[in-house]
Amino acid sequence: MDINVVNSLTYEDFVQIFGSVVEKCPLISAAVWSRRPFRDLADIETHITEFIHNLPDSGKEGILRCHPDLAGRDLQSGTLTRESQEEQSQAGMDTLDSTEILHMYRLNAQYKERFGFPFVICARLNKKAEILHQLSERLTNDRAAERERAIEEVKKICSLRLRNIVRCDIQTKL
Numbered sequence: 374m375d376i377n378v379v380n381s382l383t384y385e386d387f388v389q390i391f392g393s394v395v396e397k398c399p400l401i402s403a404a405v406w407s408r409r410p411f412r413d414l415a416d417i418e419t420h421i422t423e424f425i426h427n428l429p430d431s432g433k434e435g436i437l438r439c440h441p442d443l444a445g446r447d448l449q450s451g452t453l454t455r456e457s458q459e460e461q462s463q464a465g466m467d468t469l470d471s472t473e474i475l476h477m478y479r480l481n482a483q484y485k486e487r488f489g490f491p492f493v494i495c496a497r498l499n500k501k502a503e504i505l506h507q508l509s510e511r512l513t514n515d516r517a518a519e520r521e522r523a524i525e526e527v528k529k530i531c532s533l534r535l536r537n538i539v540r541c542d543i544q545t546k547l
């Protein structure tokens with residue numbers, strides 16, 4: 374989709390199309406719509422990032438809680454969003470054997486117990502081994518550092534989801 378087309382979308386259409394760029398948080402695109410006209414994809418991304426940055430810690434943690442576990446119950450029962458399903462399968466989360474699923478489940482539970490929100494990582498930029506490594510390593514962070522770390526991952530997920538929607542001429546490194 375061209376940026377001029379994005380700028381001409383009604384509020385309803387914009388939220389319909391961009392509502393999932395941050396998992397289960399259509400409120401963010403609803404808020405960002407009022408910042409039109411956008412110069413380009415990077416401009417939309419900047420407004421989303423700003424919105425998230427300005428949230429209180431409870432709001433940031435709320436965003437994290439909207440994310441499904443990696444290789445969790447939603448994946449097993451086929452109730453992930455389309456975006457999350459694609460991302461988790463790209464990272465090989467849908468082909469784990471039962472030992473790996475159990476390992477992941479235990480680490481996810483430990484992480485949630487420690488921080489009060491689920492472990493979030495950009496699955497499209499990481500393979501199985503790296504995800505497990507990060508999950509163990511990030512468990513040792515303190516809560517504030519980990520909240521910020523996880524929000525950085527949300528931004529990467531969002532950036533890749535946006536690029537699936539809006540035509541982008543410039544390749545920036547994530």
Ligand SMILES: NC(=O)NC1NC(=O)NC1=O
Pocket residue numbers: 396440441442443456457458460461491492493494495496497530
């Ligand atoms: N928990 C978690 O990281 N979930 C996700 N990561 C990602 O790239 N898509 C997701 O749904």
